[in-house]
Amino acid sequence: MKKPYLLLLSLFAFLPNLNAKMLIVTTTVPLANITKSIAKDSAEIIPLIPPGTSPHTFYPTPETVKRTNMADLFIMNGAGLDFWAKKLVNKNKHSLTMSSFVPLIKGEDGKGYNPHIWLSVSNVKIFAAIIDSALCSIDPADSLYYNHNKLLFIKRLDSLDIAIKKRLATHKNKYIVLFHPSLIYFDREYGIKEVAIIEKSPGKEPTPREIMNIIDKVRKYKIKVLFAEPQLNSKAVKVIASETGAKLDYIDPIGNFNEDYINFLNNNFLKIEKSFNE
Template identity: 25%
Template sequence: MNVRRLIPVAAVTGAVLLGLTACSSPDGSAHKNGGKLDVVASFYPMQFLAERIGGEHVEVTSLTKPGVEPHDLELTYRQIGGLSDADLILYLKGIQPAVDEAVKLSEAPHTLDATTLTTLEDHGTEVGGHDHGGDEHGHDEHAHEHEGDGAGADPHIWLDPVRYAEVAEGVGKSLEKTDPDHAADYRENTDALVAELGALDTAYRTGLKNTETRTFITTHSAFGYLAERYGLTQEGIAGIDPEAEPSPARISKLHSIAEKEKVTTVFFETLASDKTARTVARDTGLRTDVLDPLEGITEASEGDDYIEVMKSNLAALRTALGAK
């Protein structure tokens, strides 16, 4: 992940001004897509919410094309300029620096940062525990929580169905406020999605209740919230950055952890290189499998949408952890 790769401020500002001139409708009216709300989503987890909750009343455009690693996204001038013309911009601060910068400078009237809709925590290479300590939701009582501001915190909130449901509620309310004429439909769609996410949470809670081990190794530490929620321990080969190179000391530690905790599998993901994961697996005699962080849906994804891929992730975890 190249978190420092930002489009220069002058370029963003110029593109925004161009967008105001070239993209706005002559009469300044909104809803240019045949009466539909023009919603811009930063990447797939935000796109999924906008499409499911907005339904037939929205036209959703994602800034991140399928197959593109979202952390490294570089925006085009057209994308930047179009932000000022959107009816609603839905993004998640801390995942895509280029998007954060462009949204800040766009001065778009309606933006929603998903990190303001739930709590964020600091996660490193190891999260969770070998029991179900913490509060009734499986949270680590010692974790550092942040309300709204995602600076320095783990942004992968969508991988926890409970937190994702909180975000869904907020997106629904934002759509109701932006387009009150269809508020009832947005509320109905939100309730349906939250119910699905509740069922997904139940499936994870039940499916991971009794396992031979509680520890899993993954390419990078994207699954901290999921680990906390279900009383697991995530051991990341790298940290939050999916492309960071692990140190020799970290590799050595993973060897010891794998033996001590009876780890069976090293997980890699669909949008990042699996080279390091396969090397660790070979050196430790472990299997490899996919645990998808759901930053994008491609033909390689084990499912067509968020719900399906999360169910595939659960099946992979149950196998790796020896669920009974």
């Protein structure tokens, strides 16, 4: 049997040193929430792009640059989403570009890559390991704490992955119409087929001919729900919904700051699954 003081020492190994909080700056809210799952209360975590703002339309201010320069760790998405952050990365000693650690999917327009890499369980498991390694390098005294949090987070991701696969196995036709190609990584991971994407590039509305083609596909595949995004103008998807009688719902690919990442991804999945049952 362990002596009481040895038991206390083993417990303290998984507690952070709260007297020396590091500052972690991320470009996006999802990266902030993923990092929070590893760092917990040992760090102040700040996303540069405010919740409710599309990463595609954000541009840094002098305050953005100031915050980044003060950070102990700077984490950007990459793959063109936060292109403006490349200059900020060079000014920070400890920085991560997450797109460099995962396989990328080509963009819908044939140019560049789809940047929505955080909407993939397998990608986020890689992110967790990379962020854990960076935190341990900056703050080796709390390595056991970060390792412990990483393992718990990955275990929860594995459980979510199993649950999603089990639920989707009951659906024969997994068709979806997206407003924007934000769920491509998620869909590829779980065999969900995008029969149409309404706005392939941010701010580039579909032509009348493209809208008619999408309407035909909605009818052909008997799509009952169309998904818009709260950060982007949904005028075109409303027109298509009106013409086809499909319901309009919202998928949020960003989420809220300090929202649990697992809950965020699961909530979006439940909306998608519900659309298969309409």
